[in-house]
Amino acid sequence: MAEIIIADTTRRYDGTHLETQPLGGTESSVIRLARELARRRHAVTVYTNCTTPVEDHGVMWRPIAGARPESCDLYVACQHPRLLRFVKRPKRRAIWVLWQPNHLKHYKQLGRVWWYRPVPVLQSLHQVNIWSPVLPRRDPQILIPLGLPEDVRGRAPLAAPPPRRAIFASNPQRNLRRLVEIWAEKVLPRLPDAVLDCYGVHDIPAGRDAWDVWGGSLLPADPSPQLRASVRVHPTATREGLIEAMRAARVLVYLGHKVEAFCLSVAEAQALGVPAVVAPVAAVPERVLDGITGYHEADPDRFAERTIALLTDDALWRRQHEAAIRYQQGISWSEYAGRFEAALLADRFPINRSVLAVPPGEEDTPSG
Incomplete structure (x- = not known):
């Protein structure tokens, strides 16, 4: 399958922190997407401000302060145009826009965006609607609402109303x-x-x-x-x-x-x-x-x-x-990763359908 690199500099974290530390939406989303892509048999490496290399749920986590990677099949820069150059020669370059996209058109960033022309991946209609005409765009834009983790989905209704x-x-x-x-x-x-x-x-x-x-x-x-x-x-x-x-x-x-x-x-x-x-x-x-x-x-x-x-x-x-x-159950992170994969990799790699029906809690079970 594909070799995927993700880079994020929002804070110092790695994949193990999802279970051990409070995280913001950006960090938890990066971890969940990386895990699901690895479960789909992709080779996933994430570069952050972490201090030491870590392997977690099949994902390799590396300090972004180290040497820049030469290439990969798909490179995903999280939010910041300055990260677009991190992988020197990826076969495809995307920018995962998890915040407002307005900063991308700033005069200090616009040149980088046009030089690298990454494929934008957006999360909301609001982002689509305010996407600047001066920015390169995909037509239609890739819009995938963020996944919701299983610990908030599928709950039964409460028997009685809570207090005030x-x-x-x-x-x-x-x-x-x-x-x-x-x-x-x-x-x-x-x-x-x-x-x-x-x-x-x-x-x-x-x-x-x-x-x-x-x-x-x-x-x-x-x-x-x-x-x-x-x-x-x-x-x-x-x-x-x-x-x-x-x-x-x-x-x-x-x-x-x-x-x-x-x-x-x-x-x-x-x-x-x-x-x-x-x-x-x-x-x-x-x-x-x-x-x-x-x-x-x-x-x-x-x-x-x-x-x-x-x-x-x-x-x-x-x-x-x-x-x-x-x-309001949204989509699972497994479905998010499937849509992400289809949008960015389907023209280069066949979808691994053996992982599509893996029940929750059995992510590490080898497929037949």
Whole structure:
């Protein structure tokens, strides 16, 4: 099969970190795609800012600070045009656009993009719609929505509604302060017993209170005792802990951010059956079926009203909870890898159909 190289410089990680450390959407997506491509019998090597070589789930992980590879069948640069030159002479070069594509047309990057002309792989209609006409493009564009891992897919509906708990599960720099302001002004006065649990990867020192660290920056300044008790910022959670927290929430609330190119946290919450109230910003509304599995609301008053409704109306919550489980399971990472392979390799290598029907949990079983 094909020799595939992937390069990513978002942070220091390797494949083993998926089970041992909290990761962002980019890093976890790289690991999951690499594993699935290796399961399809491709020879996969991933170069990151890791410190030592590692082999994990059939994938070779290498420090990107080492020697540049000479060639491969497919080279995938993650997001950054500066990575396009990393493999000297690949037979095919692609750029996996996991963030907004606007930076690709920056005057410092545009020359690199046109020189190498990588095949772009996009994740959302939002990315397709804002793709600049000055950039090289595929016609039609390759659009594959990110896969969802099996630990959030296929859950049974909850027997009873959770208590009045909302959850925020994203980078706290992505409009957490404004969300808390809406909560304080429009939700908490009507639901004094409601709780907003805030999860995400952050670096608050152990033993420090988030309100003391973030007050006036990522959180409002001078909170009332009631607000301080209602909005609870949790330490960075394990994946299992975050899934448990999501399943225990009645609604996910998120104002979105202009940089969202897919919004994996909302997609995973929806797959778990959590209704969501989101602002229609960037790719975020693509993750929620408006009026069916949640709501798109730009107006703060309407945003608060929808949140209150899902926190208090058991019948509404039940309809949207079960609709999310029914309609928002997304595609598996196995299917994502199959589409990725078909889009970028099918004209050069036959698809290995022996791996298409491997049941979950038997990925390492040799095919007959």
